[in-house]
Amino acid sequence: MIGYGQAHGKVILMGEHSVVYGYPAIAIPFFEAKVICEVYPRDGAIWLESDFYTGELLAAPVERAHLVSAIHSSLDYLNQERKDLTIKIKSDLPSSRGLGSSAAVAVAMIRAIFHYFRRNISEQELITLAHEAEKIAHGNPSGIDVLTTAFDRPIWFRKGGEDRQSKELKPMDIEVSAYLVVGDTAILGQTREAVLKIAQSKGAKSEVTEKRLAELGEYTVQAQECIKENEPLKLGDLMSKAHANLKELGVSHPALDRLVDKAMHMGALGAKLTGGGLGGCMICLTDSYQKAQEIAAGLEQEGAKGTWIYPMSKALRDMPEQTQTLH
Ligand code: PMV
Secondary structure (H helix, E strand, O other): OOEEEEEEEEEEEEOOOHHHHOOOEEEEEEEEEEEEEEEEEOOOOOEEEOOOOEEEHHHOOHHHHHHHHHHHHHHHHOOOOOOOEEEEEEEOOOOOOOOOHHHHHHHHHHHHHHHHOOOOOOHHHHHHHHHHHHHHHHOOOOOHHHHHHHOOOOEEEEOOOOOOOOOEEEEOOOOOOOEEEEEEOOOOOOHHHHHHHHHHHHHOOOHHHHHHHHHHHHHHHHHHHHHHHOOHHHHHHHHHHHHHHHHHOOOOOHHHHHHHHHHHHOOOOEEEEEOOOOOOEEEEEEOOHHHHHHHHHHHHHOOOOEEEEEEOOHHHHOOHHHHOOOO
16 A cells, blocks of 8 residues: 655745735746655654655654654544654655745645545645644745645635634636746755744834835735736736845845846846745746747856746647746
């Protein structure tokens, strides 16, 4: 008997960081890279096999505590003992790059454990268990990573208050005549630190921080309009404005800024960091596939270690030559 579970990455188009404070965000599933988990029987302590660590689960490095928690809480939830399993993780989703790898690993892992014990998992059970693991990974996660890595549609998301009453979660149709290029700095992003940095300056009642977060929220609202109206030029402009704010909030990185500047010099409609920042990935928008290819090549010359092109409408995605992945 084996258990199997998988999940994909995510790209935040607009609203990272401000989403933690109740402003909306727009996120897109990133199908180009996946996490796969397999669970096998064994006798004794739980054994973990992955690129980052192989050995007994309880001896896993402290930065994998969220994973240990996802495994233990799934087993506890299913009234199973914390033993007698080998768990294998295979991933081509680069970790700590703002592409949601910690959430994707948790989602794939929870699915695999439920599958191993032949138990169905509801959407709500999956979200709740993965969110608990994300709290350990990120401190105060908005929940957007879990929702985008677990399901297949772009989403509009606004985290609820304490009572969760004001929470908004809507699948979005994104039909914009444009291409998104993702560029990976290969520098490890630091979501936890970045979230903490903003929390500290917010806690110190920084008016600038409040203002920049509110503006980020406003740009996201406007971006939703641009998506509805198919206005890539305006959408690009909002992305660049969002990057300026994120930079001012102190969560960018010189390598991200370099790639953002390069993309803009090469004619992108807009560019920004994506995800937690302090490293990780950036995204930019282009008006043609050829421009997307040129910019992807330019980003690689500028030091990007990987680039991906994502057509922003189904019609564009259905053209086979345009779904190719560049590395
Ligand atoms: O770095 P990632 O892929 O985990 O994205 C984090 C997104 C933040 O808005 C910065 C944090 C959150 O929990 O929403």
